[in-house]
Amino acid sequence: MPSKLKDNLSSSYFEAANRLTSKTARRRIVAYVESYDDIYFWRTVLSRFENSERYFEVMLPSHQRLERGKKSVLMNFVGDRIGPDMIACVDADYDYLLQGATPQSKKVVGSPYVFHTYAYAIENMQCYAPSLHDTCVAVTLNDHRIFDFQEYLRQYSEAIFPLFVWSVWAYRAGKHNKFSLSDFNRVTDPGGFNIFEPGYSIEHLRRKVGVKVRQLQAEYPGNKEEYLRTKETIKALGVTPQTTYLYIQGHHLFDTVVVPILNKVCNRLRQERQDEIARTARHHQQKRNEMSCYEHSLQDIRQMLKKNTGYQLSPQFERIQNDISQYLTKEEKFPET
Secondary structure, three states: OOHHHHHOOOHHHHHHHHHHOOOOOOEEEEEEOOOHHHHHHHHHHHHHHOOOOEEEEEEOOOOOOOOOOHHHHHHOOOHHHOEOOEEEEEOOOOHHHHOOOOHHHHHHHHOOOEEEOOOOOHHHHHOOHHHHHHHHHHHHOOOOOOOOHHHHHHHHHHHHHHHHHHHHHHHHOOOOOOOOHHHHHHHOOOOOOEOOEOHHHHHHHHHHHHHHHHHHHHHOOOOHHHHHHHHHHHHHOOOOOOOHHHOOOHHHHHHHHHHHHHHHHHHHHHHHHHHHHHHHOOOHHHHHHHHHHHHHHOOOHHHHHHOOOHHHHOHHHHHHHHHHHHHHHHHHHOOOO
16 A cells, blocks of 8 residues: 555544445454553553453554644544544643643543543553552562552642642633743652652652742732633543642653652562562572572562553543543444445
């Protein structure tokens, strides 16, 4: 097949292909995603909807030009390309919270064939707090709970929430050049902390947020009503002071907030297990053998976090599932002729 044709395949092409196949063959639905990591995430979303009548094929938007990213995915959804046999699965970013305030946000929240994460990105889902202890166990094979991830990320979220409202307001009002995501990320970097005394980190964070909030209040003195309106709007969309971490930039949460914590916790858990082996070994050779066996069983933190599927218990994942279910139900009731 010529490369140009491959690059411009529309939903009508897949619909026609499905009609030409045997009536006993399963319907193929192509799901375009942003990056390689997204393929695995959206496979966990879509696989439970596969049956004897349909299946999904999750792929990047172009095999020929090796295109990636949200804009590349959404570019496939213009004109007659969009349709029931070709869907887009993207990170929500701020597009969900902007609720159609920009052209891209309109595509993300307005199209029946575009699905999004509700959380900012798949990285936020991978960092779903209730699942982080399980990630530590997978990495270290030590089930000792030495850190309360849920409580820490709750406090972290509450500390940054006032500034997060300002960030969403800035993007809604077209002021992101005055207060960008990079600016927000610099303030909300928790910095170093002791896993046994994380409160110091949270207090330091609250002070930094307070300074920036007062600066923005001074810069926009007449913005109180709009700020409060933005706050209530995002709360209605599911953002709470306790879960703000799910809605900040995904790479910032993954790389700057969660992975440093996991490194410290996992290092401690590894050391515990190694100390136990050293203490209980009956002789030097047994110690060497057991240490070698344990070290070969350890996993990489970042890779295990990327493969973490604990987010499947989150409200955000449930909302994605509901959207897919409604789309399939509608297509089955009212198939295009």
